[in-house]
Amino acid sequence: MKWLAKLIYFRRVRRLERIGEASALLAAGRLDEAEARLELGRARRWMEDVALFHFVMGKLRMEKDALEEAERHFHTALGLGLDRPSVKLNLAVLKVRCCDLGAALAILSDVELSDNEDILEQAKVMRELITNMRGDKTLSEVHQRSARFLKKFLDRTSTLDAVMEKDSPESLFSAITSALQTQKLSLKDREDAILLYGSLVAKHLKGQWLWGLEPRDHRIVIGGVLHQPSLDITRILDGNAERLTLPEL
Numbered sequence: 642m643k644w645l646a647k648l649i650y651f652r653r654v655r656r657l658e659r660i661g662e663a664s665a666l667l668a669a670g671r672l673d674e675a676e677a678r679l680e681l682g683r684a685r686r687w688m689e690d691v692a693l694f695h696f697v698m699g700k701l702r703m704e705k706d707a708l709e710e711a712e713r714h715f716h717t718a719l720g721l722g723l724d725r726p727s728v729k730l731n732l733a734v735l736k737v738r739c740c741d742l743g744a745a746l747a748i749l750s751d752v753e754l755s756d757n758e759d760i761l762e763q764a765k766v767m768r769e770l771i772t773n774m775r776g777d778k779t780l781s782e783v784h785q786r787s788a789r790f791l792k793k794f795l796d797r798t799s800t801l802d803a804v805m806e807k808d809s810p811e812s813l814f815s816a817i818t819s820a821l822q823t824q825k826l827s828l829k830d831r832e833d834a835i836l837l838y839g840s841l842v843a844k845h846l847k848g849q850w851l852w853g854l855e856p857r858d859h860r861i862v863i864g865g866v867l868h869q870p871s872l873d874i875t876r877i878l879d880g881n882a883e884r885l886t887l888p889e890l
Contacts, residue, residue: 692721726755839870
């Protein structure tokens, strides 16, 4: 039966290699290739292999903005015994992207028990980032980047507050929609559009920003309901909506 043991061993080695290859493709931003390779390495036995699969799948889903699914994979990896600081650090990043800064800080406190210098440095950067997000720095950046989009694509050179006082939300929504549909936009331009649209929604519906890790993650609380401006911008860019409007909540 030695041949059977060797076969099982080599299959496991190949499976772990595929998971490693998927992780490398993920780090390179080749998400679809990473997902295909990871599926080839899907583990169904050996609990530590299954846990590793869920950890990498969690990182992949987070990169694809499927945050709830990503969180389930991370918790599955932890529940199966992959109790590594790297898993918890990724979970903390996910919590920041979900605008749950308190939960992220609690997880970072656990991560900071690690002896790994690289992990500790990343945890330090995350903690500093959260501290900045809880101040006025992020809101100031939102105003600056919104004004940049107004000047670059809407030919409005006043401050964001002045433009919002002068122009109706409908006219601004129409102008933003037109820019999204007709202009060639960089990633930064699209992010600026998210921030401008979110600022208009927050002002006119008396909402409050919740900060995520990136503009695509930011949310606005309106009457106890969460609204994510990036989703509306994506619908316009994908041709799944005709125009931006104030959300009906």
